[in-house]
Amino acid sequence: LKMQLISMKDLQEVDWVWEILDEARHEIGDDVPEKYVKYRAIGTLIDMQVSDTLRTTVENLERHKIRSVADVRQCKAKIVTMSAEMQEKNRVLKDFLMRRVYRHPYVVRMATKAERFVEKMFLLYRDTPEQLPLKYQARIEKDGLVRVIVDYLSGMTDRYLLDEYIKAFEPEEKFLGRL
Numbered sequence: 001l002k003m004q005l006i007s008m009k010d011l012q013e014v015d016w017v018w019e020i021l022d023e024a025r026h027e028i029g030d031d032v033p034e035k036y037v038k039y040r041a042i043g044t045l046i047d048m049q050v051s052d053t054l055r056t057t058v059e060n061l062e063r064h065k066i067r068s069v070a071d072v073r074q075c076k077a078k079i080v081t082m083s084a085e086m087q088e089k090n091r092v093l094k095d096f097l098m099r100r101v102y103r104h105p106y107v108v109r110m111a112t113k114a115e116r117f118v119e120k121m122f123l124l125y126r127d128t129p130e131q132l133p134l135k136y137q138a139r140i141e142k143d144g145l146v147r148v149i150v151d152y153l154s155g156m157t158d159r160y161l162l163d164e165y166i167k168a169f170e171p172e173e174k175f176l177g178r179l
Contacts, residue, residue: 005104052086117165125149
């Protein structure tokens, strides 16, 4: 919604989410900006799933007579789960998101770019480990170069990865004036 890949109206395809949005709209009123309806609906959606998981987990604990950690370890069934009804609702939502968001050309393009950034940064650090921060360089002998690079890259946010990529591969503005 925030990236405008889908609109609020598109959520009509997911009946149970649309009902939550509709209910939030009625609770808040028509004169309130749509973003507050969205916030209320998201809170309700999260609360509904957490409550369902807690209720179903308690039922599973009772059904399987779980009284101790040893009972948990011996139990073959999943204990912490959502109800079958909530799992089906989530499946419908995930199918919608897969179709309309995760496979959206913009998202696919961004994911492809991100893969390229990560790959180039990995190769840079592999070929020139001296560019890694000192605390990561200090781990190379003990943990191995590949492990250190993977740990460093996996700890990056998208923004930090992009910043590091730009620092590594793009000319800095302060030097462009001298060229």
